[in-house]
Amino acid sequence: MSKFISPRTERPILRWTLIAITFAFMAVMLFAPLIIVFFEALRNGAVAAVESLGNPEAAAAIKLTLIVAACAVPLNAVFGVAAAWFITKFDFRGKAFLITLIDLPFSISPVVAGLCIVLTFGSATMVGGWLTDNGYPIVFALPGIILASMFVTFPFVARELIPVMIEQGRAEEEAALTLGASGWRVFFTVTLPNIRWALLYGVLLCNARAMGEFGAVAIVSGKIRGQTATMPITIEMLYQEYLSIAAFSLAAVLALLALVTLLLKTALELRFADQLAATHRA
Amino acid sequence: MGRPLVHRSPIPGLGISAGITLTMLSIVVILPIGALLLKGASAGFVTLWSEVNTPRIWGSLWLSFRLSFLAALFNLVFGVLLAWVLVRYHFVGRRILDAAVDLPFALPTAVAGIALTALYAPNGAFGSIAKELGFKIAYTPLGIFLALVFVGLPFVTRTVQPVIAEIEAEVEEVSATLGASRLYTIIHVILPMLTPAALTGFALSLARAVGEYGSVIFIAGNIPFKTEIAPLLIVIKLEEFNYVGATAIGLTMLAISFVMLLVINAIQILSRRRIGYV
Numbered sequence: 001m002s003k004f005i006s007p008r009t010e011r012p013i014l015r016w017t018l019i020a021i022t023f024a025f026m027a028v029m030l031f032a033p034l035i036i037v038f039f040e041a042l043r044n045g046a047v048a049a050v051e052s053l054g055n056p057e058a059a060a061a062i063k064l065t066l067i068v069a070a071c072a073v074p075l076n077a078v079f080g081v082a083a084a085w086f087i088t089k090f091d092f093r094g095k096a097f098l099i100t101l102i103d104l105p106f107s108i109s110p111v112v113a114g115l116c117i118v119l120t121f122g123s124a125t126m127v128g129g130w131l132t133d134n135g136y137p138i139v140f141a142l143p144g145i146i147l148a149s150m151f152v153t154f155p156f157v158a159r160e161l162i163p164v165m166i167e168q169g170r171a172e173e174e175a176a177l178t179l180g181a182s183g184w185r186v187f188f189t190v191t192l193p194n195i196r197w198a199l200l201y202g203v204l205l206c207n208a209r210a211m212g213e214f215g216a217v218a219i220v221s222g223k224i225r226g227q228t229a230t231m232p233i234t235i236e237m238l239y240q241e242y243l244s245i246a247a248f249s250l251a252a253v254l255a256l257l258a259l260v261t262l263l264l265k266t267a268l269e270l271r272f273a274d275q276l277a278a279t280h281r282a
Numbered sequence: 283m284g285r286p287l288v289h290r291s292p293i294p295g296l297g298i299s300a301g302i303t304l305t306m307l308s309i310v311v312i313l314p315i316g317a318l319l320l321k322g323a324s325a326g327f328v329t330l331w332s333e334v335n336t337p338r339i340w341g342s343l344w345l346s347f348r349l350s351f352l353a354a355l356f357n358l359v360f361g362v363l364l365a366w367v368l369v370r371y372h373f374v375g376r377r378i379l380d381a382a383v384d385l386p387f388a389l390p391t392a393v394a395g396i397a398l399t400a401l402y403a404p405n406g407a408f409g410s411i412a413k414e415l416g417f418k419i420a421y422t423p424l425g426i427f428l429a430l431v432f433v434g435l436p437f438v439t440r441t442v443q444p445v446i447a448e449i450e451a452e453v454e455e456v457s458a459t460l461g462a463s464r465l466y467t468i469i470h471v472i473l474p475m476l477t478p479a480a481l482t483g484f485a486l487s488l489a490r491a492v493g494e495y496g497s498v499i500f501i502a503g504n505i506p507f508k509t510e511i512a513p514l515l516i517v518i519k520l521e522e523f524n525y526v527g528a529t530a531i532g533l534t535m536l537a538i539s540f541v542m543l544l545v546i547n548a549i550q551i552l553s554r555r556r557i558g559y560v
Binding site for chain 2: 007008009010011015018019021022023025026028029030031032033034036037040075078079082083085086087089090091092093098101102104105107108109110111112113115116117118119120121124125147150151154170173174177182183186187205208211212213214215218219231232233235236239247248251254255258259261262263265266
Protein backbone atom coordinates (compact mmCIF):
# COMPACT_ATOMS: atom_id res chain seq x y z
CA MET A 1 0.00 0.00 0.00
CA SER A 2 1.50 3.29 -1.02
CA LYS A 3 1.44 6.09 1.48
CA PHE A 4 -0.96 8.94 0.75
CA ILE A 5 0.76 12.28 0.20
CA SER A 6 -1.46 15.32 0.59
CA PRO A 7 -1.56 17.46 -2.56
CA ARG A 8 -0.69 20.44 -0.33
CA THR A 9 2.82 19.33 0.57
CA GLU A 10 6.01 17.96 -0.89
CA ARG A 11 7.61 14.51 -0.65
CA PRO A 12 9.13 13.99 2.81
CA ILE A 13 12.68 13.89 1.44
CA LEU A 14 12.26 17.29 -0.25
CA ARG A 15 10.48 18.65 2.81
CA TRP A 16 13.29 17.67 5.16
CA THR A 17 15.92 18.94 2.73
CA LEU A 18 14.24 22.35 2.67
CA ILE A 19 13.95 22.39 6.47
CA ALA A 20 17.64 21.49 6.74
CA ILE A 21 18.57 24.29 4.30
CA THR A 22 16.51 26.73 6.38
CA PHE A 23 18.26 25.71 9.60
CA ALA A 24 21.71 25.91 7.99
CA PHE A 25 20.98 29.25 6.33
CA MET A 26 19.66 30.84 9.51
CA ALA A 27 22.48 29.39 11.61
CA VAL A 28 25.11 30.93 9.33
CA MET A 29 23.38 34.19 8.46
CA LEU A 30 21.57 35.08 11.70
CA PHE A 31 22.66 33.04 14.69
CA ALA A 32 26.41 33.09 14.03
CA PRO A 33 26.64 36.93 14.09
CA LEU A 34 24.56 37.02 17.28
CA ILE A 35 26.67 34.36 19.02
CA ILE A 36 29.99 35.92 17.99
CA VAL A 37 29.04 39.15 19.79
CA PHE A 38 28.81 37.34 23.13
CA PHE A 39 31.77 35.12 22.31
CA GLU A 40 34.04 38.09 21.61
CA ALA A 41 32.77 40.00 24.66
CA LEU A 42 33.53 37.04 26.94
CA ARG A 43 36.89 36.18 25.35
CA ASN A 44 38.75 37.21 28.51
CA GLY A 45 36.01 36.13 30.88
CA ALA A 46 32.88 37.70 32.28
CA VAL A 47 34.77 39.88 34.75
CA ALA A 48 36.75 41.65 32.03
CA ALA A 49 33.56 42.17 30.03
CA VAL A 50 31.65 43.70 32.93
CA GLU A 51 34.64 45.82 33.99
CA SER A 52 34.91 47.28 30.49
CA LEU A 53 31.33 48.54 30.83
CA GLY A 54 32.27 50.36 34.03
CA ASN A 55 34.71 52.77 32.38
CA PRO A 56 33.45 56.36 32.26
CA GLU A 57 33.16 56.42 28.47
CA ALA A 58 30.91 53.35 28.26
CA ALA A 59 28.89 54.47 31.26
CA ALA A 60 28.34 57.92 29.70
CA ALA A 61 27.30 56.28 26.43
CA ILE A 62 24.74 54.06 28.15
CA LYS A 63 23.34 57.07 30.03
CA LEU A 64 23.13 59.16 26.83
CA THR A 65 21.41 56.41 24.88
CA LEU A 66 18.82 56.02 27.67
CA ILE A 67 18.21 59.81 27.69
CA VAL A 68 17.82 59.92 23.91
CA ALA A 69 15.36 57.00 23.92
CA ALA A 70 13.46 58.50 26.87
CA CYS A 71 12.91 61.69 24.82
CA ALA A 72 12.50 60.36 21.29
CA VAL A 73 10.24 57.37 21.98
CA PRO A 74 7.49 59.16 23.99
CA LEU A 75 7.49 62.05 21.49
CA ASN A 76 7.05 59.62 18.61
CA ALA A 77 4.37 57.75 20.56
CA VAL A 78 2.42 60.99 21.01
CA PHE A 79 2.89 61.75 17.32
CA GLY A 80 1.80 58.24 16.34
CA VAL A 81 -1.41 58.42 18.40
CA ALA A 82 -2.24 61.94 17.18
CA ALA A 83 -1.54 61.05 13.55
CA ALA A 84 -3.56 57.84 13.77
CA TRP A 85 -6.47 59.70 15.36
CA PHE A 86 -6.33 62.45 12.74
CA ILE A 87 -6.09 60.00 9.85
CA THR A 88 -8.63 57.41 10.98
CA LYS A 89 -11.31 59.55 12.66
CA PHE A 90 -11.61 62.27 10.04
CA ASP A 91 -12.06 62.46 6.29
CA PHE A 92 -9.98 65.05 4.55
CA ARG A 93 -8.27 65.71 1.26
CA GLY A 94 -4.65 64.67 0.86
CA LYS A 95 -4.83 61.80 3.35
CA ALA A 96 -2.85 59.41 1.13
CA PHE A 97 -0.20 62.07 0.64
CA LEU A 98 0.03 62.64 4.39
CA ILE A 99 0.53 58.89 4.97
CA THR A 100 3.26 58.86 2.31
CA LEU A 101 5.02 61.75 4.07
CA ILE A 102 4.85 59.92 7.41
CA ASP A 103 6.33 56.78 5.78
CA LEU A 104 9.08 58.75 4.05
CA PRO A 105 11.79 58.22 6.72
CA PHE A 106 11.67 54.45 6.06
CA SER A 107 12.83 54.90 2.51
CA ILE A 108 15.55 57.44 3.26
CA SER A 109 19.09 56.39 4.13
CA PRO A 110 19.91 57.19 7.77
CA VAL A 111 22.99 59.01 6.50
CA VAL A 112 20.84 61.25 4.30
CA ALA A 113 18.55 61.80 7.31
CA GLY A 114 21.54 62.99 9.32
CA LEU A 115 22.62 65.23 6.46
CA CYS A 116 19.13 66.78 6.30
CA ILE A 117 19.24 67.61 9.99
CA VAL A 118 22.72 69.16 9.71
CA LEU A 119 21.51 71.28 6.77
CA THR A 120 18.45 72.43 8.76
CA PHE A 121 19.83 72.98 12.24
CA GLY A 122 23.61 73.14 11.79
CA SER A 123 25.35 76.26 13.15
CA ALA A 124 25.92 77.49 9.57
CA THR A 125 22.17 77.63 8.87
CA MET A 126 19.72 80.42 9.70
CA VAL A 127 17.64 78.55 12.28
CA GLY A 128 20.57 76.60 13.73
CA GLY A 129 22.84 79.65 13.80
CA TRP A 130 20.31 81.70 15.74
CA LEU A 131 19.68 78.89 18.22
CA THR A 132 23.43 78.30 18.67
CA ASP A 133 24.04 82.02 19.28
CA ASN A 134 21.39 81.96 21.97
CA GLY A 135 23.01 79.01 23.70
CA TYR A 136 20.93 76.17 22.27
CA PRO A 137 23.09 74.27 19.80
CA ILE A 138 21.17 71.50 18.02
CA VAL A 139 23.78 69.75 15.90
CA PHE A 140 26.74 68.15 17.73
CA ALA A 141 24.54 68.25 20.85
CA LEU A 142 21.74 66.29 22.51
CA PRO A 143 18.78 67.90 20.64
CA GLY A 144 20.29 66.91 17.28
CA ILE A 145 20.74 63.32 18.39
CA ILE A 146 17.13 63.22 19.60
CA LEU A 147 15.92 64.72 16.31
CA ALA A 148 17.93 62.22 14.28
CA SER A 149 16.58 59.32 16.35
CA MET A 150 13.04 60.67 15.94
CA PHE A 151 13.48 60.98 12.17
CA VAL A 152 14.51 57.36 11.63
CA THR A 153 11.80 55.98 13.96
CA PHE A 154 9.10 58.46 12.97
CA PRO A 155 6.63 56.08 11.23
CA PHE A 156 6.83 53.13 13.67
CA VAL A 157 3.94 53.92 16.05
CA ALA A 158 1.66 55.59 13.48
CA ARG A 159 2.10 52.67 11.06
CA GLU A 160 1.14 50.19 13.75
CA LEU A 161 -1.91 52.13 14.94
CA ILE A 162 -3.47 53.27 11.65
CA PRO A 163 -4.50 49.80 10.32
CA VAL A 164 -5.80 48.76 13.75
CA MET A 165 -7.88 51.93 14.16
CA ILE A 166 -9.24 51.71 10.62
CA GLU A 167 -10.43 48.18 11.34
CA GLN A 168 -12.06 49.20 14.62
CA GLY A 169 -14.01 52.01 12.96
CA ARG A 170 -15.65 54.95 14.65
CA ALA A 171 -18.88 53.44 15.98
CA GLU A 172 -17.67 52.85 19.55
CA GLU A 173 -16.37 56.40 19.89
CA GLU A 174 -19.56 57.83 18.39
CA ALA A 175 -21.68 55.79 20.80
CA ALA A 176 -19.68 57.06 23.78
CA LEU A 177 -20.07 60.65 22.56
CA THR A 178 -23.82 60.18 22.17
CA LEU A 179 -23.94 59.02 25.78
CA GLY A 180 -22.35 62.31 26.79
CA ALA A 181 -18.69 61.42 27.33
CA SER A 182 -16.13 64.15 26.74
CA GLY A 183 -13.52 63.84 24.01
CA TRP A 184 -10.67 62.94 26.37
CA ARG A 185 -12.87 60.47 28.24
CA VAL A 186 -13.72 58.76 24.95
CA PHE A 187 -10.04 58.52 24.12
CA PHE A 188 -8.92 57.15 27.48
CA THR A 189 -11.83 54.76 28.15
CA VAL A 190 -12.82 53.63 24.64
CA THR A 191 -9.99 54.12 22.13
CA LEU A 192 -6.90 53.57 24.26
CA PRO A 193 -7.99 50.17 25.65
CA ASN A 194 -8.61 49.05 22.05
CA ILE A 195 -5.21 50.11 20.78
CA ARG A 196 -2.98 49.60 23.82
CA TRP A 197 -1.26 46.42 22.59
CA ALA A 198 -0.71 47.83 19.12
CA LEU A 199 0.66 50.98 20.77
CA LEU A 200 3.01 48.93 22.93
CA TYR A 201 4.12 46.96 19.87
CA GLY A 202 4.93 50.15 17.97
CA VAL A 203 6.73 51.67 20.97
CA LEU A 204 8.80 48.49 21.34
CA LEU A 205 10.04 48.61 17.73
CA CYS A 206 10.55 52.38 17.94
CA ASN A 207 12.64 51.99 21.10
CA ALA A 208 14.84 49.23 19.69
CA ARG A 209 15.63 51.28 16.62
CA ALA A 210 16.12 54.54 18.56
CA MET A 211 18.62 52.96 20.94
CA GLY A 212 20.50 51.28 18.12
CA GLU A 213 20.54 54.02 15.50
CA PHE A 214 23.99 54.57 14.08
CA GLY A 215 24.14 56.27 10.67
CA ALA A 216 21.96 59.31 11.34
CA VAL A 217 23.36 59.83 14.84
CA ALA A 218 26.97 59.43 13.63
CA ILE A 219 26.50 62.51 11.47
CA VAL A 220 24.70 64.82 13.89
CA SER A 221 26.50 63.85 17.09
CA GLY A 222 30.01 65.08 16.25
CA LYS A 223 31.23 62.05 18.26
CA ILE A 224 32.43 64.01 21.27
CA ARG A 225 33.69 61.48 23.82
CA GLY A 226 31.65 61.24 26.98
CA GLN A 227 29.25 63.91 25.70
CA THR A 228 27.57 63.11 22.38
CA ALA A 229 28.69 59.51 21.82
CA THR A 230 25.73 57.15 22.13
CA MET A 231 26.22 53.41 22.63
CA PRO A 232 26.49 52.53 18.90
CA ILE A 233 28.91 55.45 18.33
CA THR A 234 31.02 54.38 21.30
CA ILE A 235 31.08 50.81 19.95
CA GLU A 236 32.57 52.17 16.72
CA MET A 237 35.18 54.26 18.54
CA LEU A 238 36.25 51.41 20.82
CA TYR A 239 36.37 48.99 17.89
CA GLN A 240 38.59 51.30 15.86
CA GLU A 241 40.95 51.64 18.81
CA TYR A 242 41.23 47.84 18.87
CA LEU A 243 39.58 47.73 22.30
CA SER A 244 37.76 44.60 21.19
CA ILE A 245 36.51 43.40 24.59
CA ALA A 246 35.06 46.80 25.46
CA ALA A 247 33.46 47.23 22.02
CA PHE A 248 31.88 43.77 22.03
CA SER A 249 30.75 44.07 25.65
CA LEU A 250 28.85 47.23 24.83
CA ALA A 251 27.57 45.53 21.67
CA ALA A 252 26.44 42.57 23.80
CA VAL A 253 24.31 44.93 25.91
CA LEU A 254 22.58 46.16 22.73
CA ALA A 255 22.27 42.58 21.45
CA LEU A 256 20.54 41.63 24.71
CA LEU A 257 18.18 44.56 24.20
CA ALA A 258 17.46 43.23 20.69
CA LEU A 259 16.74 39.75 22.09
CA VAL A 260 14.41 41.11 24.76
CA THR A 261 12.65 43.17 22.08
CA LEU A 262 12.18 40.09 19.89
CA LEU A 263 10.91 38.08 22.86
CA LEU A 264 8.35 40.71 23.90
CA LYS A 265 7.33 41.23 20.27
CA THR A 266 6.76 37.51 19.75
CA ALA A 267 4.85 37.28 23.04
CA LEU A 268 2.58 40.15 21.95
CA GLU A 269 2.04 38.53 18.54
CA LEU A 270 1.07 35.20 20.11
CA ARG A 271 -1.14 36.64 22.84
CA PHE A 272 -2.82 39.59 21.11
CA ALA A 273 -2.70 38.63 17.43
CA ASP A 274 -6.23 39.93 16.88
CA GLN A 275 -5.35 43.38 18.21
CA LEU A 276 -2.16 43.98 16.23
CA ALA A 277 -1.69 45.22 12.71
CA ALA A 278 1.49 43.26 12.00
CA THR A 279 -0.06 39.83 12.35
CA HIS A 280 -2.90 40.45 9.94
CA ARG A 281 -1.45 43.09 7.69
CA ALA A 282 -1.53 40.75 4.67
CA MET B 283 -15.92 74.38 -4.86
CA GLY B 284 -16.35 70.57 -4.81
CA ARG B 285 -15.28 68.61 -1.77
CA PRO B 286 -14.49 70.43 1.48
CA LEU B 287 -10.93 70.15 2.78
CA VAL B 288 -12.13 68.40 5.92
CA HIS B 289 -15.53 66.73 6.20
CA ARG B 290 -17.56 67.55 9.31
CA SER B 291 -17.39 64.84 11.92
CA PRO B 292 -19.05 64.43 15.32
CA ILE B 293 -15.76 63.13 16.73
CA PRO B 294 -13.78 65.76 18.68
CA GLY B 295 -10.04 66.33 18.63
CA LEU B 296 -9.61 67.46 15.03
CA GLY B 297 -7.68 70.59 16.01
CA ILE B 298 -5.33 68.97 18.50
CA SER B 299 -4.61 65.80 16.49
CA ALA B 300 -4.10 67.68 13.23
CA GLY B 301 -2.01 70.28 15.07
CA ILE B 302 0.34 67.74 16.69
CA THR B 303 0.60 65.67 13.50
CA LEU B 304 1.40 68.54 11.17
CA THR B 305 3.70 70.39 13.59
CA MET B 306 5.83 67.37 14.43
CA LEU B 307 5.84 66.16 10.83
CA SER B 308 7.05 69.59 9.76
CA ILE B 309 9.85 69.85 12.32
CA VAL B 310 11.12 66.28 12.12
CA VAL B 311 10.59 65.34 8.45
CA ILE B 312 9.41 68.10 6.11
CA LEU B 313 11.73 70.91 7.26
CA PRO B 314 14.92 68.77 7.13
CA ILE B 315 14.07 67.26 3.74
CA GLY B 316 13.10 70.73 2.54
CA ALA B 317 16.48 72.04 3.68
CA LEU B 318 18.20 69.36 1.60
CA LEU B 319 16.15 70.27 -1.48
CA LEU B 320 16.75 73.98 -0.88
CA LYS B 321 20.49 73.45 -0.53
CA GLY B 322 20.45 71.55 -3.82
CA ALA B 323 18.35 74.20 -5.56
CA SER B 324 20.56 77.06 -4.37
CA ALA B 325 23.69 75.25 -5.54
CA GLY B 326 22.15 74.65 -8.96
CA PHE B 327 22.13 71.61 -11.18
CA VAL B 328 25.50 72.34 -12.79
CA THR B 329 27.32 72.53 -9.46
CA LEU B 330 25.57 69.41 -8.14
CA TRP B 331 26.43 67.52 -11.31
CA SER B 332 30.08 68.52 -11.13
CA GLU B 333 30.17 67.30 -7.51
CA VAL B 334 28.65 63.91 -8.36
CA ASN B 335 30.38 63.46 -11.68
CA THR B 336 33.69 62.05 -10.41
CA PRO B 337 34.95 58.50 -10.91
CA ARG B 338 35.12 57.92 -7.16
CA ILE B 339 31.44 58.86 -6.60
CA TRP B 340 30.15 57.02 -9.67
CA GLY B 341 32.20 54.04 -8.52
CA SER B 342 30.59 54.12 -5.07
CA LEU B 343 27.07 54.56 -6.47
CA TRP B 344 27.62 51.68 -8.91
CA LEU B 345 29.00 49.50 -6.10
CA SER B 346 26.11 50.37 -3.77
CA PHE B 347 23.36 49.74 -6.31
CA ARG B 348 24.94 46.65 -7.87
CA LEU B 349 25.54 44.92 -4.54
CA SER B 350 22.17 46.04 -3.16
CA PHE B 351 20.44 44.57 -6.20
CA LEU B 352 22.32 41.29 -5.89
CA ALA B 353 21.65 41.12 -2.14
CA ALA B 354 17.94 41.82 -2.68
CA LEU B 355 17.84 39.13 -5.37
CA PHE B 356 19.47 36.65 -3.02
CA ASN B 357 16.98 37.62 -0.32
CA LEU B 358 14.12 37.19 -2.79
CA VAL B 359 15.02 33.53 -3.35
CA PHE B 360 15.84 32.65 0.24
CA GLY B 361 13.05 34.86 1.60
CA VAL B 362 10.40 32.94 -0.33
CA LEU B 363 11.99 29.62 0.67
CA LEU B 364 12.08 30.67 4.34
CA ALA B 365 8.49 31.90 4.22
CA TRP B 366 7.35 28.62 2.66
CA VAL B 367 9.15 26.41 5.18
CA LEU B 368 8.03 28.53 8.16
CA VAL B 369 4.36 28.62 7.13
CA ARG B 370 3.85 25.17 5.63
CA TYR B 371 6.08 22.76 7.51
CA HIS B 372 5.79 21.85 11.14
CA PHE B 373 8.98 20.94 12.95
CA VAL B 374 10.67 21.44 16.28
CA GLY B 375 12.09 24.94 16.55
CA ARG B 376 9.80 26.51 13.96
CA ARG B 377 8.56 29.20 16.38
CA ILE B 378 12.12 30.16 17.32
CA LEU B 379 13.23 30.38 13.68
CA ASP B 380 10.14 32.42 12.85
CA ALA B 381 10.86 34.92 15.63
CA ALA B 382 14.56 35.03 14.70
CA VAL B 383 13.78 36.21 11.15
CA ASP B 384 13.28 39.69 12.63
CA LEU B 385 16.73 39.71 14.25
CA PRO B 386 18.25 42.02 11.59
CA PHE B 387 15.47 44.55 12.34
CA ALA B 388 16.11 44.40 16.08
CA LEU B 389 19.90 44.19 16.15
CA PRO B 390 21.53 47.64 15.94
CA THR B 391 23.46 48.03 12.69
CA ALA B 392 26.76 48.88 14.40
CA VAL B 393 26.50 45.63 16.39
CA ALA B 394 25.75 43.67 13.23
CA GLY B 395 28.67 45.42 11.54
CA ILE B 396 31.34 44.44 14.05
CA ALA B 397 29.85 40.95 14.48
CA LEU B 398 29.96 40.24 10.73
CA THR B 399 33.49 41.62 10.53
CA ALA B 400 34.59 39.38 13.40
CA LEU B 401 33.10 36.37 11.57
CA TYR B 402 34.37 37.09 8.07
CA ALA B 403 37.75 38.73 8.73
CA PRO B 404 40.69 36.54 7.64
CA ASN B 405 41.23 35.46 11.25
CA GLY B 406 37.51 35.01 11.98
CA ALA B 407 35.45 31.82 12.17
CA PHE B 408 34.20 31.89 8.57
CA GLY B 409 36.89 34.16 7.17
CA SER B 410 39.64 31.69 8.05
CA ILE B 411 37.85 28.95 6.09
CA ALA B 412 37.72 31.29 3.09
CA LYS B 413 41.40 32.04 3.57
CA GLU B 414 42.19 28.32 3.43
CA LEU B 415 40.27 28.15 0.17
CA GLY B 416 42.22 31.11 -1.13
CA PHE B 417 39.81 34.06 -1.09
CA LYS B 418 38.87 36.95 1.16
CA ILE B 419 35.41 37.97 2.35
CA ALA B 420 35.80 40.94 4.70
CA TYR B 421 37.20 44.12 3.11
CA THR B 422 35.98 42.99 -0.35
CA PRO B 423 32.66 43.52 -2.19
CA LEU B 424 31.68 39.98 -1.10
CA GLY B 425 31.75 41.14 2.53
CA ILE B 426 29.54 44.14 1.70
CA PHE B 427 27.15 41.78 -0.12
CA LEU B 428 26.87 39.56 2.97
CA ALA B 429 26.17 42.56 5.24
CA LEU B 430 23.46 43.76 2.83
CA VAL B 431 21.92 40.27 2.74
CA PHE B 432 21.82 40.35 6.54
CA VAL B 433 20.02 43.71 6.84
CA GLY B 434 17.53 42.93 4.06
CA LEU B 435 16.78 39.37 5.09
CA PRO B 436 13.40 39.83 6.84
CA PHE B 437 11.61 41.92 4.19
CA VAL B 438 10.70 39.25 1.61
CA THR B 439 9.86 36.61 4.21
CA ARG B 440 7.60 38.97 6.12
CA THR B 441 5.71 40.18 3.03
CA VAL B 442 5.28 36.67 1.58
CA GLN B 443 4.34 34.77 4.77
CA PRO B 444 0.77 36.14 5.10
CA VAL B 445 0.09 35.43 1.41
CA ILE B 446 1.17 31.79 1.73
CA ALA B 447 -0.96 31.45 4.86
CA GLU B 448 -4.00 32.67 2.94
CA ILE B 449 -3.73 30.34 -0.07
CA GLU B 450 -6.83 28.20 0.08
CA ALA B 451 -6.46 24.43 0.13
CA GLU B 452 -8.78 24.01 -2.87
CA VAL B 453 -6.35 25.80 -5.17
CA GLU B 454 -3.67 23.14 -4.83
CA GLU B 455 -6.16 20.27 -4.58
CA VAL B 456 -7.84 21.26 -7.84
CA SER B 457 -4.47 21.56 -9.53
CA ALA B 458 -3.48 18.08 -8.33
CA THR B 459 -6.87 16.60 -9.28
CA LEU B 460 -6.47 17.94 -12.81
CA GLY B 461 -3.26 15.96 -13.08
CA ALA B 462 -0.61 18.59 -12.43
CA SER B 463 2.57 17.41 -10.80
CA ARG B 464 3.60 19.06 -7.54
CA LEU B 465 6.39 20.93 -9.33
CA TYR B 466 3.98 22.15 -12.00
CA THR B 467 1.55 23.36 -9.31
CA ILE B 468 4.30 25.23 -7.49
CA ILE B 469 5.65 26.91 -10.61
CA HIS B 470 2.40 27.69 -12.40
CA VAL B 471 -0.09 28.09 -9.54
CA ILE B 472 1.62 29.03 -6.31
CA LEU B 473 4.58 31.17 -7.38
CA PRO B 474 2.42 33.54 -9.49
CA MET B 475 0.27 34.14 -6.40
CA LEU B 476 3.36 35.03 -4.37
CA THR B 477 5.01 37.20 -7.01
CA PRO B 478 3.48 40.61 -6.16
CA ALA B 479 4.24 40.31 -2.44
CA ALA B 480 7.69 38.90 -3.12
CA LEU B 481 8.47 41.83 -5.45
CA THR B 482 7.30 44.29 -2.80
CA GLY B 483 9.65 42.63 -0.32
CA PHE B 484 12.40 42.72 -2.92
CA ALA B 485 11.96 46.46 -3.43
CA LEU B 486 11.92 47.13 0.32
CA SER B 487 15.05 45.03 0.76
CA LEU B 488 16.73 46.88 -2.11
CA ALA B 489 15.83 50.31 -0.72
CA ARG B 490 17.13 49.35 2.71
CA ALA B 491 20.38 47.99 1.29
CA VAL B 492 21.11 51.08 -0.80
CA GLY B 493 20.94 53.38 2.22
CA GLU B 494 22.58 51.02 4.70
CA TYR B 495 25.62 52.38 6.51
CA GLY B 496 26.27 50.96 9.98
CA SER B 497 26.48 47.27 9.20
CA VAL B 498 28.53 47.81 6.04
CA ILE B 499 31.34 50.24 6.94
CA PHE B 500 33.09 47.84 9.32
CA ILE B 501 33.22 44.90 6.93
CA ALA B 502 33.77 47.03 3.82
CA GLY B 503 37.28 48.22 4.69
CA ASN B 504 36.39 51.45 2.82
CA ILE B 505 39.11 51.28 0.17
CA PRO B 506 38.63 54.15 -2.36
CA PHE B 507 37.40 52.95 -5.78
CA LYS B 508 37.05 49.40 -4.42
CA THR B 509 34.84 49.08 -1.35
CA GLU B 510 33.44 52.55 -0.71
CA ILE B 511 29.63 52.65 -0.54
CA ALA B 512 27.66 55.78 -1.48
CA PRO B 513 26.49 56.66 2.07
CA LEU B 514 30.12 56.57 3.23
CA LEU B 515 31.02 59.25 0.67
CA ILE B 516 28.35 61.51 2.16
CA VAL B 517 30.01 61.09 5.54
CA ILE B 518 33.44 61.81 4.03
CA LYS B 519 32.14 64.97 2.30
CA LEU B 520 30.61 66.15 5.58
CA GLU B 521 33.89 65.56 7.43
CA GLU B 522 35.51 67.84 4.83
CA PHE B 523 32.71 70.39 5.45
CA ASN B 524 31.77 70.05 1.76
CA TYR B 525 28.01 70.45 2.31
CA VAL B 526 27.26 70.92 -1.39
CA GLY B 527 29.07 67.70 -2.25
CA ALA B 528 27.23 65.80 0.48
CA THR B 529 23.93 67.31 -0.71
CA ALA B 530 24.65 66.28 -4.30
CA ILE B 531 25.18 62.62 -3.33
CA GLY B 532 22.26 62.75 -0.89
CA LEU B 533 19.91 64.10 -3.57
CA THR B 534 21.06 61.48 -6.06
CA MET B 535 20.28 58.73 -3.56
CA LEU B 536 16.99 60.40 -2.58
CA ALA B 537 15.92 60.57 -6.24
CA ILE B 538 16.61 56.88 -6.63
CA SER B 539 14.76 56.07 -3.38
CA PHE B 540 11.81 58.11 -4.59
CA VAL B 541 11.65 56.17 -7.84
CA MET B 542 11.77 52.91 -5.90
CA LEU B 543 8.92 54.08 -3.64
CA LEU B 544 6.85 54.79 -6.76
CA VAL B 545 7.65 51.34 -8.13
CA ILE B 546 6.60 49.72 -4.85
CA ASN B 547 3.29 51.56 -4.94
CA ALA B 548 2.75 50.66 -8.61
CA ILE B 549 3.42 46.99 -7.85
CA GLN B 550 0.93 47.05 -5.01
CA ILE B 551 -1.77 48.66 -7.15
CA LEU B 552 -1.17 46.22 -10.02
CA SER B 553 -1.16 43.16 -7.79
CA ARG B 554 -4.36 44.21 -6.02
CA ARG B 555 -6.01 44.50 -9.42
CA ARG B 556 -4.81 41.14 -10.66
CA ILE B 557 -5.78 39.07 -7.65
CA GLY B 558 -8.16 39.91 -4.85
CA TYR B 559 -5.65 40.10 -2.03
CA VAL B 560 -1.99 40.71 -1.36
